Amino acid sequence: MSAESKVRDHRLIEGKAVQARILAEVAEEVATASPPVGKLVSVCIGPTPEVAVYVRNQARAAAKVGIPFDQQVWPAEITQEECKKRIQALNDSKDVLGIILQRPVPAHINVRSLQSAIHPLKDVEGMNPASIGNIVYSDIALAPCTAAASVEMLRSTGLDLKGLEVVMIGHSEIVGKPAALMLTAEGATVTVCHHMTRSVAMHSRRADAVVVAVGKAHLIGPDMIKPGAAVIDIGINQITDEDGTVRIVGDVDTDAVKEVAGWITPVPGGVGPVTVAMLMRNSMVAYRRQKDAGWIS
Amino acid sequence: MSAESKVRDHRLIEGKAVQARILAEVAEEVATASPPVGKLVSVCIGPTPEVAVYVRNQARAAAKVGIPFDQQVWPAEITQEECKKRIQALNDSKDVLGIILQRPVPAHINVRSLQSAIHPLKDVEGMNPASIGNIVYSDIALAPCTAAASVEMLRSTGLDLKGLEVVMIGHSEIVGKPAALMLTAEGATVTVCHHMTRSVAMHSRRADAVVVAVGKAHLIGPDMIKPGAAVIDIGINQITDEDGTVRIVGDVDTDAVKEVAGWITPVPGGVGPVTVAMLMRNSMVAYRRQKDAGWIS
Known part of the structure; x- marks a missing residue:
């Protein structure tokens, strides 16, 4: 399947479009x-x-x-x-x-x-433990950018996050755990799976949305996804094809899973571009907070 | 069923015994x-x-x-x-x-x-957002005491937390969310249910352990628990019986559920006494950290 035909597939959530929308909002705020x-x-x-x-x-x-x-x-x-x-x-x-x-x-x-x-107040990446702790308190102002991007991508499907059954695969500090907390704050019922989970498929197969951040190429195949579910792929893996070509792929076998999934983010071009946009959005949140705190005037 | 017969039931995890063990450990450290x-x-x-x-x-x-x-x-x-x-x-x-x-x-x-x-370093209750953020980073040194107590109670069953299927009912900032993070850090696969969850029973019925922190008297009945599962009840509710007697009960219908569950914590006398013990343990963690940081010498 060529890159062109991928781009036009309605099941693919294009990161560039989401990025453009967010950057336009931020640019307007910066300008004024x-x-x-x-x-x-x-x-x-x-x-x-x-x-x-x-x-x-x-x-x-x-x-x-x-x-x-x-x-x-x-x-x-x-x-x-x-x-x-x-x-x-x-x-x-x-x-x-x-x-x-x-x-x-x-x-x-x-x-x-x-x-x-x-x-x-200057932690635009949302990596300070105090910033992460505030997420536990549902104050998601400065959240880690990749986690925030995965929530934004899921939101862009139009699905109501309230009551959504979400399975997060991967429990890293900068993606899995904060994303799980943010999705819980939005009203989703979240299960966090990881390398000690007895059966990841048992969970992923029942999920309305699966968010994957493991770092293993093509870990998630179509047998692990409920038909119609949303699949958000945060993985970025470099693989070498038999003919020696080096490619970037996600944690999901995109071509196979998109025949089953209702929505899926491509890699590259999915969560990545939105992550950068969240960094810019965080920057303006930081600006407003610094202004509120009297740091700049 | 009288209080005496309850105390002797092997399915009940007695908080007093767990408390006594922890306090003895802490006392030894304080003395020296x-x-x-x-x-x-x-x-x-x-x-x-x-x-x-x-x-x-x-x-x-x-x-x-x-x-x-x-x-x-x-x-x-x-x-x-x-x-x-x-x-x-x-x-x-x-x-x-x-x-x-x-x-x-x-x-x-x-x-x-x-x-x-x-x-x-003085946050012995583990309530500062920075303390909570450190839990996300799996540094559970100063965790909120009630959350830590619920993990301790589950550990006292002897069940291996690695790979355990745990359903947390309730997603409060000081209990549900930190307990979920701590259990995930211990290797459990954790699902956090709350008031927007479509079907709590669907989750709780498949769980090896159910931890409940909602604040609704007798919310959890035996139909919601898998036979043999561990049930940790963090609720503390005051109810008035028909004859006007005021009693403290948990979120779980203890008498009914213990006919199904493998282990269950009573209320009162379960998680409560252990919470106070965790406060003392946290205090000595704080002491060591303050010493390491050169605050006291």
Whole structure:
């Protein structure tokens, strides 16, 4: 099946369209913001070629909505202490709207501790434990972007999330668990499955919606999905075909599952583009909160 | 059925026994702590007769393990600002091991904001959003006491939590959601049901363990439980019998359900006593963390 015919399949939820809608909303808010919004600071520690494409996408989205984007690369041998000091300075700077700490970081850096050092009001990625704790309290203002994107994609199906039976496959800290909490806050009945679950299929087969974030190529086949269900695929896996072609695929066998599912997000082009849009939306939430707190005026 | 025969029923998980075991462990640690542990400060704002019994139980447990317990009552008309200042002073005091903010508080007080003001290292109740966020990161050091108690009760059945199918009924911020996260961290497959769930019975009937925290007397009957399952009842409801007798009952119809269940916690005398024990255990976790952080030496 060619890429062209995929794009036109009504069962596929196109991330680009959802992204465009969100970025347009954000751009309107940025354009009328007074005072003007500060900059997003992206921090890479050491050389991280594997995140170059993410950073570039973030920079592009920021440019589209009109938020200044500052790509910093800190030296690979920087100390934890120095990182904390620099983050503190960014926290204190009125010119800085938000801080994005790109991962991975060098082995000697404690990434969790640095995430905690980012002030919750500047935590546009929603990675500070305090931000995540607020999700438990159903205050989902600054939620982790990928989790927020998966909820947004599910919402875009038009299904009522209240009472929806959702099975989350994967319980990572930055996607599975926060997404489960956010979906629960929206009224869904959520089951979180993971590698210790006796029978994932028993759960996924009864679900109105299945959200997958495991990181295993084509883990989910059509036998695991209830006909008509919505399937949100958060996986991003690189595979090499027999002929040596390298491709990016999700955790779901998209071509096979879309014959069964009511809605499905493609990979690439599904949750990914929306994740970047959620980062921009989070940035404006942070802006409003900083304004409310009297940080900027 | 008389209270005496209940106590001897092997299907009932007695909270007193679990409490005694935990308090003995804590007492041993307190006795050998160097420097000696500081005091727990219980804060009531205004007159709160409804929590008197809880505070008394906390004071008793503290006395048993040897932790000083300071019962403070702040004036009902105190301002939010003044509360924050006092909490800040307690945060800064080397003599204070932990802070317990008793609820309810007067209507003009923002309780969430005060909970956030308690330093995470002194948050022995595990109520600060940062403490709750750490649970998402599977760092369950300072978890909300009732949620931790329900996990402890389930563990006391001897069932392996890894792969256990658990249905949590109720999704409150201080019990349902943190308990679900903690059980997931232990390897259970957890479904969180609530008032918008289409069919709670569909879930509860397939569960190896059902944890209930809803606040509705006798909501869960034997028809909702799989034979042999474990039932953890967190509800505390006051009901008046036809003859005018006032009784405390759980969310589960204990007498009927215990004919079906493999294990069940009574109310009163089940999760309640263990909750107080978890507060004491949390206090010593806080002590160790404060020591590690160089706050006390």
